[in-house]
Amino acid sequence: MWTLVVNCGSSSLKFALLDPSSGEVPLSGLAERLGSDLASVRVDRGGERVSVPLPGGSYPEAFGVLLAELDALGLRSEVGAVGHRVVHGGERFSAPALVTPEVLDAIRACVPLAPLHNPANLAGIEAAQEAFPGLPHVAVFDTAFHQTMPEVAYRYAVPEEWYTQHGVRRYGFHGTSHAYVAGEAARMLGRDFPDLNLVTAHLGNGCSVTAVQGGRSVDTSMGLTPLEGVVMGTRSGDVDPGLHDYLARQAGLSLTQITATLNRESGLLGLSGLTNDMRELEEAAARGHEGARLAVEIFVYRLAKSVAGMAVALGRLDGLVFTGGIGENSATVRGATLARLGLLGFKVDEAANARAVRGRAGIITTPDSVPALVVNTNEELMIARETQSVVAGEL
Structure with a gap:
């Protein structure tokens, strides 16, 4: 069926x-x-x-x-x-x-x-x-995969009643994608899934990074909403929460206006003033567009910081997975990110990295490196499998 x-x-x-x-x-x-x-x-x-x-x-x-x-x-x-x-x-x-x-x-x-x-x-x-x-x-x-996060990872340092009465905590998103590519990475590496510590980076218009320990999410970059975390296509990612009060007083903006701008007019689009499309930004940066160059560099810098932070949650890092539209197709972003992560043992294989575009998955690091992989996500297949498991009474 x-x-x-x-x-x-x-x-x-x-x-x-x-x-x-x-x-x-x-x-x-x-x-x-x-x-x-x-x-x-x-x-x-x-x-x-x-x-x-x-x-x-x-x-x-x-x-x-x-x-x-x-x-x-x-x-x-x-x-x-x-x-x-x-x-x-x-x-x-x-x-x-x-x-x-x-x-x-x-x-x-x-x-x-x-x-x-x-x-x-x-x-x-x-x-x-x-x-x-x-x-x-x-x-x-989307949030279910991250319900295995420990309290130290999902709680905010805010009054207890904000959590108990209003549910203010970190939930995380893109869970179906993170779960799928972690499983595929284990298969590609020939490793036993229960003993594998991975960081998975889902990079598209929305972006999130997750620490996956033995197939379970133990931390992730998105929080209460999909706005928290790394820089995204039109979302700012992490900003000082005091920004809302500051802009309300200085610019006369409402909370709704500020939040809408952080979600829809920020990120790569806001930094570059051009577009939220990484392909177009890379082309513009190569032509000397300063805003595009800055947008790509900040995207990579924040991404590398997030990956390094997720390694803290794992204790031991066995691999890094790139997925999503940017993760699967931008050799530039992957190479620059790995270059910033040399302290964690990553060494990019330039030729392998260049080949891993347009649906070509595989390892993009040298044999003496902690492996980094490109894995094509398939959220629809993961949803179909989980649906089948529920119907069969397995979940």
């Missing part, structure tokens, strides 16, 4: 039909600009790509296109379960969960922790349940 994986954003719906065992994907697609009259669905039928307009621009309409595609392939009756990416599960969920009314209520209770993401995730689940009423639906949480 096939597993359908659904990932709903505030104005998008990404889907993929997978075989959890083989990873085969006969159908995938992305509905964008939902909620507007410009909405459409890009569908990939095993290599054949088409675009379908969505005049109504709604989630149910997008699922209608998905159902029609499944019918055209004769696979609708072969779907055995639906797995849903849910961004925030708070402290309630440390593993995937079969969707029930109680689970939906718990996801709603986490909306204040992820006001931009959880409502869209809920809308997607409800639309999918209407489209596939007889199937089991499973929620897979």
